Amino acid sequence: MKIQSLPLDVINLIAAGEVIDSPVAVVRELVENALDATANRIVISIYPQLWRIQVSDNGNGMILDDLKVCSQPHSTSKIYSHDDLWRITSLGFRGEALHSIAQVAELEIASRSVWDDDLGWRVRYTPHGEIENITAAAIASGTIITVSNLFNNLPVRRNALRAINQQLKGIQSLIHQVALCHPSVTWQVTRDDTPWFKISPSTSSHHILPQILKSVHHTDLQALTLDIETPQDDCSNIQRTISKIELVVGLPDRCHRHRLDWVKIAVNGRMIRNSDLEQTIITAFARTLPRDRYPVCFLHLQTCPSLIDWNRHPTKSEIYLQSLSFWQEQIQNAIDQALKISPANLSTAFYNTRVSNLIKAAEEKSSYHFTPTAKSETIKSKDDLGLIELIAVAQVRNTYIVAEHDNGLWLVEQHIAHERVLYEKLQDHWEIISLETPIILKQLSERQVEQLKELGLEIETFGEQLWAVRSAPKMLSERNDCKEALIELSWGGDLETAQVATACRSAIRNGTALTLVEMQTILNQWKCTRNPRTCPHGRPIYLSLEESSLSRYFRRHWVIGKSHGIS
Incomplete structure (x- = not known):
């Protein structure tokens, strides 16, 4: 040849x-x-x-x-x-x-x-x-x-x-x-x-996405645009400019997908594939969606051209992006900000269709002693500005807190709201403490013992088919059912799963009567969480009954003559 x-x-x-x-x-x-x-x-x-x-x-x-x-x-x-x-x-x-x-x-x-x-x-x-x-x-x-x-x-x-x-x-x-x-x-x-x-054209992608996903209304989405200062050592003096992140996310209590088919990323006007950025988005939605559900998210990054190498793939769908870890951090912060509750992202139209789907409590009634402090302990986010002022006014069936705000009423399920509070507290302060009296567990499998050790608990053989647990999560150690909780934790899952299980077991139960002070404490703590829309299992926490919706239902917009049958 x-x-x-x-x-x-x-x-x-x-x-x-x-x-x-x-x-x-x-x-x-x-x-x-x-x-x-x-x-x-x-x-x-x-x-x-x-x-x-x-x-x-x-x-x-x-x-x-x-x-x-x-x-x-x-x-x-x-x-x-x-x-x-x-x-x-x-x-x-x-x-x-x-x-x-x-x-x-x-x-x-x-x-x-x-x-x-x-x-x-x-x-x-x-x-x-x-x-x-x-x-x-x-x-x-x-x-x-x-x-x-x-x-x-x-x-x-x-x-x-x-x-x-x-x-x-x-x-x-x-x-x-x-x-x-x-x-x-x-x-x-x-x-x-x-x-x-x-x-049809629009000023932003916020109104384009509902034209593509017919089941999604624009009120199911939250749009956010942030100006980001690009690291100065990455751009020349001539090209140095403020980058921009445009974000449109499906609110996790309103829309999500059965498949991972609507996490879309664009850079400087072109859709791309980047597994690192996609994983960042998925991680940012962790513990806000139901099991086996995926987010709806469109991210458009506009940045200095010198940070991008387009000459990698014939279709230009894959690129080299400098300072990838920087952008991952900025995207995480942007999604966290978009998922918070503020007057800017409240919707009045969506909830009219959800009243009939109010979540029913699944937990059995049990006693729970909730003692609020004089100054409510809250989980602080990076920016508490713009949060809705909620005032507790009543409790429905010892399950839902009725909260009043400037534009109407909210129904907040007390158990999952408190679960969200405790879960984020555990994320920030997962503390294992020694037990004064060891808890004896029986007939654990080898995998269960290893699971408890992986979670950082001290456990040792105490006899035939007996094990002594000498440390436990602080939140569980204060409960009477700590033994049952430890057995639950031994059945598997990573640290995050353990934190969810701990928060769920420790949260106030539905069916528990609360005073107005106790209800207000829960509201104050919950509204300052990072992801207040859903519990760690993906269940919606609150139902909004806005003033405009109530006015339409009671026909307060009718003129006097029409409402009295006068033509």
Whole structure:
């Protein structure tokens, strides 16, 4: 065998096959070009059976000189030198898209520049990216790109992509993701000249996400935008700027997912995959969601271009991001802030549909002695400003605390509210103390003994099938049922699981009568927790009955004449 250089047409086809591997890739490349041309309205027409795709936009358009060279290999207006690779602010920059499309399909571009008011031009290209035909075109400013007979020269690939519904699903998912990153754009998509779906523009992703997830209302979401000072040693003096974190999270007491399919991360206008940042988001929602449920979260990080290396993956979906640990900390803090309760993120509409689903207490009634101190001990968060002032006014069935605030009433389930308080206290101060009198446990398995040791408890053999536990969590050591609690802890789980179990067992039981002072103490402690919306098991803690909802129910907005039957 002899090593030899490949012919240019083979090289081009190999490269094109890597960049344009599906109809989804065609739509992605053309949409990114439209956005780089500052388009705010994009129309996408799909003809699956014909293997034809057309993307129209109202962007800046191209002059004739640009149309003549845009399909040549590595032709771009986005970068010009080596240094520009570290200052990328556009979605495209490699100059591969149009040339690659021309290798695997018939390519036609009609465009009119906003700087040329006379007329537009329609250009058809050969498979080598050269001009085949040029004609004048009477079109509005913008660009219309038509891709026909996709993969006609790659029959194996076309046959492998015959699952049309799967391809359409991929295109829809792509447009949804891009729309989240660019909320000011109007998206109109047709299939075989029939309207398929549309996404209306908005000022933020907060109102785009409900258009994508139909079961989610915008009141189920909390949006947050934070300005972050980028570490100064990472950006040059010229490029140093304030970074921004835009966050849209599904409130854990209102919406969550059965699958890990809606943790989305974008950087500088493009959706990416980053397992480290994804895990940071999942960890931030720990012990706020029910078991086997996952968060709804869209994170958009906008930062200095010199911190990012986009030149890692053909689709630019994977990047190198400097100061990863810094961003992980900032994301954790942003989610913590978004999940807190404040007047800014209260909703009045959502709870109208939840009144009938009030959570029923599951615990049996038992005595519990709750002694509030003169000054309530609260778990301090980093920022207690903006918290709602809650005033305890009554107790319903010795289970729900009725709390009044400026805009209405809340029902707070006392057990899980107190459980949230104790759990976060245990997170911050997990203390194991020695027991004056050891607790004797019987018939433990070897795994149970190891489990108690892993939790930091001192345990030793005391006889045949007997073990003496000489230390215990401080909160449990003060309870009469400490022995039963230790057996419960021995059945498995990590430290976090043990803390949840300890908090649940130690929290005030439903069915316990409380005084107004005791109720107020619980409210004061609970509202200052880091995640006050749900208990550590993911159950909603409070139900809001807002003044506006009450007014609508009692028809207080009716005029006097109408309410008295006077026409």
